[in-house]
Amino acid sequence: MPRYVIERSFPNGLEIPMNSKGAEGTLKVVARNADEGVFWVHSYVTQDKKKTFCVYDGPTPEAIRKVAERNGLPVDRISEVRVLDPYFYL
Amino acid sequence: MAGMELLERDHDLERMAAARDQAIEGEGRLALIGGEAGIGKTSFIMRFLGTSSTKLRVLTGNCDALFTPSPLGPLYDIARTLGGRLLTQLESDAPRAALFSTMLDLLRDPARPTLLVIEDIHWADEATLDLLKYLGRRIAQAHALIILSYRDDEIDGRHPLRMLLGDLATSPAAIRIDLPRLSVEAVRTLIAGRSFDATALHQQTSGNPFFIAEILRDGGEGIPRTVSDSVLARIARLDAKGRHVLEITAVFGSRMDHATLEAISGGDMEGLAVCMRSGLLKMTDKVIAFRHELVRDAILADLDPLRRRDLSRLALAGLKSCGAGRNDLAQLAHFAEGANDQAAVLEFGPAAAQAAAAIGAHRIAAAQYRRTLAFAADRAAAIRAQLLENYAEQCAIIDDLAEAIRARREAIELWRQAGDRLKEGENLSALAWPLVRSGQNAAAEEASRQAIEVLETMQPTRQLAAACRMQAHLRMLDRDRSPAVHWGRKAIELATRFDDKATIAAAEMVVGSAMLVNGDDNGLQHFDRCLTLARAGGMDDLVGLAYLNMGSSYGEQYQFAKAEAVLSEGIAYAQDCDLDHSNNYMSAWLALTKLYQGRWDQAGNHATAVVECVNFTLVSKVMALVALGRLRVRRGDPGAEAVLDEALDLARRTNTLQRLAPVYAARAEAAWFAGDLERVAAEATAAYEIAAAHRHRWHVGEFSFWRWQAGEEVTPPGWCAAPFVLQISGDWQGAAKAWQDLNCPYEQARALADGDQSAQTQALEMFDRLGAVPAAAILRQRMRDSGARRIPRGRRATTLQNPHGLTNREMGILGCLVEGLSNAGIGERLHISPKTVDHHVSSILAKLQVKSRAQATAEAMAQGLVAQNREAAAPK
Numbered sequence: 001m002p003r004y005v006i007e008r009s010f011p012n013g014l015e016i017p018m019n020s021k022g023a024e025g026t027l028k029v030v031a032r033n034a035d036e037g038v039f040w041v042h043s044y045v046t047q048d049k050k051k052t053f054c055v056y057d058g059p060t061p062e063a064i065r066k067v068a069e070r071n072g073l074p075v076d077r078i079s080e081v082r083v084l085d086p087y088f089y090l
Numbered sequence: 091m092a093g094m095e096l097l098e099r100d101h102d103l104e105r106m107a108a109a110r111d112q113a114i115e116g117e118g119r120l121a122l123i124g125g126e127a128g129i130g131k132t133s134f135i136m137r138f139l140g141t142s143s144t145k146l147r148v149l150t151g152n153c154d155a156l157f158t159p160s161p162l163g164p165l166y167d168i169a170r171t172l173g174g175r176l177l178t179q180l181e182s183d184a185p186r187a188a189l190f191s192t193m194l195d196l197l198r199d200p201a202r203p204t205l206l207v208i209e210d211i212h213w214a215d216e217a218t219l220d221l222l223k224y225l226g227r228r229i230a231q232a233h234a235l236i237i238l239s240y241r242d243d244e245i246d247g248r249h250p251l252r253m254l255l256g257d258l259a260t261s262p263a264a265i266r267i268d269l270p271r272l273s274v275e276a277v278r279t280l281i282a283g284r285s286f287d288a289t290a291l292h293q294q295t296s297g298n299p300f301f302i303a304e305i306l307r308d309g310g311e312g313i314p315r316t317v318s319d320s321v322l323a324r325i326a327r328l329d330a331k332g333r334h335v336l337e338i339t340a341v342f343g344s345r346m347d348h349a350t351l352e353a354i355s356g357g358d359m360e361g362l363a364v365c366m367r368s369g370l371l372k373m374t375d376k377v378i379a380f381r382h383e384l385v386r387d388a389i390l391a392d393l394d395p396l397r398r399r400d401l402s403r404l405a406l407a408g409l410k411s412c413g414a415g416r417n418d419l420a421q422l423a424h425f426a427e428g429a430n431d432q433a434a435v436l437e438f439g440p441a442a443a444q445a446a447a448a449i450g451a452h453r454i455a456a457a458q459y460r461r462t463l464a465f466a467a468d469r470a471a472a473i474r475a476q477l478l479e480n481y482a483e484q485c486a487i488i489d490d491l492a493e494a495i496r497a498r499r500e501a502i503e504l505w506r507q508a509g510d511r512l513k514e515g516e517n518l519s520a521l522a523w524p525l526v527r528s529g530q531n532a533a534a535e536e537a538s539r540q541a542i543e544v545l546e547t548m549q550p551t552r553q554l555a556a557a558c559r560m561q562a563h564l565r566m567l568d569r570d571r572s573p574a575v576h577w578g579r580k581a582i583e584l585a586t587r588f589d590d591k592a593t594i595a596a597a598e599m600v601v602g603s604a605m606l607v608n609g610d611d612n613g614l615q616h617f618d619r620c621l622t623l624a625r626a627g628g629m630d631d632l633v634g635l636a637y638l639n640m641g642s643s644y645g646e647q648y649q650f651a652k653a654e655a656v657l658s659e660g661i662a663y664a665q666d667c668d669l670d671h672s673n674n675y676m677s678a679w680l681a682l683t684k685l686y687q688g689r690w691d692q693a694g695n696h697a698t699a700v701v702e703c704v705n706f707t708l709v710s711k712v713m714a715l716v717a718l719g720r721l722r723v724r725r726g727d728p729g730a731e732a733v734l735d736e737a738l739d740l741a742r743r744t745n746t747l748q749r750l751a752p753v754y755a756a757r758a759e760a761a762w763f764a765g766d767l768e769r770v771a772a773e774a775t776a777a778y779e780i781a782a783a784h785r786h787r788w789h790v791g792e793f794s795f796w797r798w799q800a801g802e803e804v805t806p807p808g809w810c811a812a813p814f815v816l817q818i819s820g821d822w823q824g825a826a827k828a829w830q831d832l833n834c835p836y837e838q839a840r841a842l843a844d845g846d847q848s849a850q851t852q853a854l855e856m857f858d859r860l861g862a863v864p865a866a867a868i869l870r871q872r873m874r875d876s877g878a879r880r881i882p883r884g885r886r887a888t889t890l891q892n893p894h895g896l897t898n899r900e901m902g903i904l905g906c907l908v909e910g911l912s913n914a915g916i917g918e919r920l921h922i923s924p925k926t927v928d929h930h931v932s933s934i935l936a937k938l939q940v941k942s943r944a945q946a947t948a949e950a951m952a953q954g955l956v957a958q959n960r961e962a963a964a965p966k
Contacts, residue, residue, distance in 0.1 A: 004728070061727035062694040062718075069691070077863060080728035 003041075003083075004064055006054040007076040013049040029071045036063040055081075096130070096137050097276040097299075102267045106138045109265050110235050114146070114203045118232035118263060122255065124242035125269035128300030128317065128384050131239040134269060135207055138237075147204045149196075153213040154344050155383065158442070158458055160420040161217045161451035164208045165189065172196070180417075185628065186217065186449050187667075190224045197225065197234035204234040210383070212240040212251055217451040219254050224668055226258040242268065250453070256704030271297030280306060286313075300382055307369065321370075321388035328368060331361030336370060340389040341401040341428070343421065345379035354408030402428030419445050420454070427461055435465040440477065447484060456484035456493075475504035479517060486524045494524040512553055515544035519557035526564060529745050538564055552593070555584035559597045566604040569747065569784045574604035592632075595623035599636045606643035609787075613643070634664045634672030642679045646748075648788055648811070648832050650683040657683065671707050674700050678713035685717050688835040688860055693721055701733075709749065712740045716752045723760045724836060726864040730760055750777040751789040758796035763864050771800035787811040794818060817841050822849065836860055843869050847878055854882055859895050894937045903930045908947050 016022040033040055038058040045052050058064045061078045068075045109119035123131050139148060149171060151164025160166070162180075169177040176192050197204055208214075211222065222238065229236060245251045258264050272280075277295075278288040280302055294313045295301040304320045305313055314320040325336065338354055339346060352359060362378070365371040372381050380386045393401075406425035409418060419442035426434035439462030447455035459481035466474050478501035485494035498521040505513040519541035525534035538561045545554040558581035565574035578601035585593035598620035605613030617640050624632040637660025644653035657680045664673035681696035700706065700714035715737035722730035734757050741749035754777045761769035774796035781789035791811035798804045798818045806815050813832070817825035822844035829838035835856055842853035843865070850873055857866035873881050896904065906916040913931070917924040931943065940946050 002729075060698065061722060061725075061729055062698050065691070065694070065725075065727075078727050 001037075001039075001057045001059060002080050004056045004058060004061065005079050005081050006056055006064060006068070007079075008052045008054065008074050009076055010050050010052070010074070014045065014052060015049070029073075032070045033058075033067045035070075036067050038063050038067045095280065096133060097279060098272055099130075099134055099137070099269070102134070102269065103138055103141070105265055105267065106235075106237075107141070110138075110142060110146075110205070113205075113233060113235040116200060116231070116233050118197065118229035118234050118236075120226050120229050120236045120258060120261065120264045121238065122259065122264060122266045123237065123239045123269065124267070126243045126298065127241050127387075128298045128382065129269045129271065130299045131269060132209060132382075133299070135209070135237055135239060139205065139207070142205060145203075147202045149204060149206045151206075151208045152344065153208065153210045153215075153218065155210070155213050155386075156343065156420065156424055158420050158424060158446075158454050158461070159213055159215045160417050161215045161446045161449050161454055162189070162221065163215070163417070164218055165193065165221060166417050168193075168206075183448070186220075187628075187630075189449075190221055193221065194225060194228055194232070197229070197232040197236075200233050202233070205237065206234055207237045207239075209239045210241070211238050211254075212244045212249070214251070215446070215451045216250060216453050217446075217449045219250055220450060220668070223254055223257060226254075226261065226264070227668070230261075230263045253704055272299055272302065273297065277302060300384060317384050318388040318391060321385050322392055324368060324370065325389065328364055329361070331358070332364035332368070333361070335359075335361035336365050336389060337393060337397070338401050338404060339365075339371065339378065339380070340386045340393070341398060341425075342405050344383060344386060345377045347377050350408060350412050351378055353411050354404050399428060399430055402426075403431070405429075406431065406434060417445075420458075423458060423461065427465075432465045435462055436469070439465070440480070443480065443484070452484050452487045456481060456488060456490070459484060471504045471508045472510070475501045475508065475510075475513065478504065479513075479520075482517075482520070482524075486520075486527075489527075491524040491528040495521065495528070498524065511544055511548065512551060515541045515557060516553040517541075518544060519553070519560045522560050522564060526567065529743065531564075531568070531746075535564060550584055550587065552585065552588040552590045555581050555588060555590055555593050555597075558584060559593050559600065562597060562600045562604070566600045566607070567746070567748075569604075569607060569786060571604050571608040571610075575601050578604065591623055591627050592629060595620045595627065595629060595632055598623070599632065599639060602636075603639040603643050606640060607646055609647050614640075630667045630669060631672075634660065634667065634669040637661075637663060638672045638676050638679075641676055645679050645683055646788065648686070648834070650686050651833060654680065654683045654687070671710070674703055674706060674710040675713070678710045678717065681714055681717035685721055686834050686836070688833075690721055690725070690861060693717055697721065708740050708744065712737050712744070712749045712753065715740070716756050719756045720759065723756070723763055724860070724862050724865065726763075726867075734760055747777065747780045747784055747786065747789070751781050751786065751793075755789065755792045755796070758793070758800075762796065762799055767800045770796050771802055774800065782807070785809060791815065813837065813841070817844065820844075836862060836865075840865065843872075847873070850878070851880075851882060855895070858882075896934065896937055900930055900934050900937070903927065904934055904946065904950050907931070907934075907943055908950050910947075 016025060030040055033056075036058070038056060041055040041057060043052050043054040056064060058067075061080075064078055065075055106121060109121055113119045123134065125131050142148075149168045151167040153159060153164060165176075166180060169180050176189070176196070179189055179192060196202075197206065206225075208218075208222070211218070214222070222236075225232075225236060240251060240255075245255075259266055272292075274288055274292045274297075277292040277297065281288055281291065284306065286306070291302065291305065291313060294315075295305065298317070301317045301320070304317060304324075308314075308320060308324060314323060325333065328336065335351070335355060339351065342350070342354070351362070355361075362371070366373060369381055370385055371378055373379075390398075402425045406422065406429050409422060409425065419438055423435065423438040423442040426438050439458050443455040443458035443462070446452070446458060459477055463474070463477050463481060466477055478497045482494045482497035482501060485491070485497060498517055502514055502517045502521065505517060518537050522534040522538040522541070525531075525537060538557065541557040542554070542561060545551060545557050548554075558577045562574050562577035562581055565577060578597045581597035582594055582601070585591075585597060598616045602613040602616030602620060605611075605616065607613075617636055620636045621633060623629075624636060637656060641653050641657035641660055644650070644656060657676045661673055661676045661680065663669075664676065677696050678700045681693045681700065684690070684696060685693035697714045697717040700710055701718060703710075715733045719730050719734040719737060722728070722733070734753065737753045738757065741753040744750075754773050758770050758773035761767075761773055774793045778790070778793045778797075781793060785807075787809055788811045791806065791814035794804045794806040794810060795814045795818060804818060806818060813825050813828035816822075816828060817840075822841045825841035826838050826845070826849070829835075829841055839853040839856035839860070839862070842849040842856070845853070850869060854866060854869050854873070856862075857869065870881055902920065903916055906919065911919065913924040913927045916922075916927045920927075931946075935941065935943075935946055938946050938949050940949055
């Protein structure tokens with residue numbers, strides 16, 4: 001399955017509280033993703049929390065967009081990526 | 091496996107029980123039970139049936155391991171058990187659709203929850219597979235659990251069952267059970283006190299329950315190497331009479347009834363008792379069957395050819411003497427071949443073929459004709475020619491085009507030798523179809539012309555009418571309007587004289603398509619006449635084709651609103667009748683119409699569904715890939731290149747304008763976004779000449795546009811599609827207006843982007859709304875470069891999701907409109923004044939470009955605006 005990096009913007013900043021409510025929110029996202037065979041690996045969030053880089057596995061970019069819409073998450077750009085391991089060359 | 095413990099199946103039995111309980115409640119289920127031969131599928135099903143309430147109705151059908159199985163064999167089994175309407179219909183040759191719906195009615199009867207078991211469907215004929223597809227797709231509302239078993243190691247990638255499994259397995263009503271081999275622990279349990287080494291036995295049998303049981307039952311000297319060795323060792327201990335019964339039963343089939351066995355064995359039933367005692371055969375009140383199909387396999391493989399021929403003779407004579415009915419024809423033909431009995435093959439082969447073709451088992455029909463032809467070498471030319479003709483017809487239906495062409499050519503030659511000009515002409519015309527379908531357009535044209543030449547030397551005939559229809563069809567496919575209409579009208583006129591409704595309807599469709607695809611709406615009347623005739627005559631395929639042609643013709647003319655209406659209606663029809671090809675092709679076109687009209691999410695859904703469909707046809711896939719490729723290019727999503735490469739690969743195989751042009755146009759667009767202007771020019775030139783030769787105004791228009799974008803000097807011909815010509819000539823306003831009239835927002839924005847600053851600002855808003863990220867980025871850069879000061883930032887995500895730029899508040903109010911609330915009602919709910927509501931409603935109507943609240947509601951539903959934005963629509 002291809003791996004994607006999804007860039008998202010949150011003009012008001014992304015707030016996921018570190019408590020049960022936050023856990024509930026992210027688990028809902030994970031569950032809705034599963035309907036389309038999409039898997040959220042993890043995300044990188046900028047200091048100001050206004051931009052995220054989300055690493056996802058999924059069947060197609062259309063599936064990624066479909067679950068983003070269901071989860072109410074914005075999508076700026078989807079890129080298909082592969083791992084580059086700098087120490088592989090050592 | 092009777093008498094042996096059923097091990098390691100508890101979990102799967104629980105799943106079956108859950109499915110059964112849901113089915114009883116009216117949520118029908120379908121269980122697909124797969125596993126290798128001997129894994130215990132039948133034992134598993136028997137155990138499950140044994141644990142189910144006796145109040146449930148159990149219907150059972152079996153598929154036979156015949157090279158040419160008896161079409162709808164399992165349905166006959168069921169009908170014989172049930173009697174009633176189903177049996178009456180089968181015996182009176184009722185149409186297939188009627189049989190299928192009777193069977194479905196039985197499964198929907200809430201008073202009689204049903205377990206329908208059909209075993210060994212890897213041997214099923216196509217008509218049975220069609221029945222299963224029909225039932226499987228409609229099972230969710232039935233009070234029934236359908237249980238299907240198959241050998242998963244016997245179905246390769248192109249096996250017809252693969253397609254069915256792909257189709258059914260995705261249904262939420264389906265459960266899939268793959269029975270695994272037994273573990274060493276299970277083998278140890280089965281050995282119990284006997285002196286076998288569990289590890290060795292497990293290794294030798296690979297944990298196959300049948301093999302294990304066979305060895306344990308034999309009780310004897312060491313472990314045989316294969317299943318077949320162990321079966322044969324047991325047979326070797328039978329006496330001559332026992333062997334005779336066993337062999338004749340094996341040659342006859344998986345099962346036979348007492349009377350037939352008695353007839354074949356000449357009343358000598360002594361051997362039967364021996365076979366029963368040995369456990370190789372089992373008996374129910376009606377039939378004698380092998381304990382396992384593997385036993386039969388072993389016996390057949392060990393039979394020498396002469397013995398087999400003699401046994402086939404006995405079987406043939408016996409079956410004939412029992413007063414064989416029409417559903418025995420397949421078996422009679424099978425024995426006739428085995429007995430090397432030419433007269434019998436020539437009698438039963440064609441009869442079995444006709445019976446198979448009549449209920450849609452075309453693969454079997456072709457196989458029956460092929461078998462018959464092998465025995466007809468020394469027969470008169472006319473007899474062989476007729477067989478070849480029938481064979482070619484079946485081959486064309488099952489898409490074995492090369493074989494259809496070969497047989498048709500041989501038939502033509504034979505009719506010519508026999509001096510039958512009428513038949514020669516008829517076959518020449520029929521030859522054109524497999525030729526054109528395999529991309530040999532010039533040869534098709536040649537055959538079609540010759541056919542008309544030959545037939546015109548005689549008095550007008552219905553064959554001439556059909557030949558004119560074929561010529562019209564070829565012209566239509568080539569987008570040659572006038573000749574297509576001319577030949578089509580001639581076909582209609584002639585066919586009317588002979589009251590040949592099928593030819594009239596097909597010709598009306600061709601004339602209608604030829605007109606519509608060239609932008610002449612008068613074609614609609616012809617479609618209407620085609621639809622009326624085809625519906626009245628039960629010509630489902632033609633109804634599907636008519637919708638398909640009408641929808642794609644509108645689409646090719648950029649009349650997307652009309653295309654969408656026709657396609658939606660056509661898809662509903664195709665779904666009702668299981669016309670998969672028409673359904674897929676129309677869905678692919680629906681994806682394109684959604685894309686052009688700016689409904690990109692829906693375009694993605696429809697295109698993905700077609701691309702992911704297992705049972706696709708090439709042309710459907712090409713169009714769906716084009717939609718998906720364009721969508722990804724316009725969104726800036728990854729994977730565009732891969733799908734457009736695949737599309738080109740497939741389109742080249744058809745080598746027709748209809749496929750090549752859309753693919754090259756999409757590739758030119760992709761190359762433009764990649765910034766590779768050389769490739770833009772190359773892609774836009776590749777199919778330019780063919781498009782120009784056909785004077786296809788839209789394809790030539792788009793190719794000219796991309797060549798111009800690539801920096802070429804272009805002068806598009808005057809007949810070229812206006813919106814492209816306007817933009818090339820610098821009239822961006824005219825182009826934008828033209829695209830707006832066609833409801834193509836992306837193309838409209840692309841034209842506006844060539845305009846002044848306010849036009850560019852508008853274009854930017856439209857790109858943002860659509861989610862056209864790359865086009866918006868390029869335009870922003872251009873505006874910055876030209877010193878524009880107020881460049882709008884991208885819109886908020888919630889607004890991006892509807893193509894009309896409705897605000898959150900407007901979405902909320904639209905949701906209320908859909909619910910049917912009045913202005914006062916909306917105001918109350920949202921705590922705003924009715925006057926403010928009125929203001930918002932006017933704005934919504936303007937944005938949706940509709941005139942009334944009812945229209946707005948309809949649009950919202952049709953475009954899924956309300957569902958898409960459910961969260962935004964909720965009042966805050």
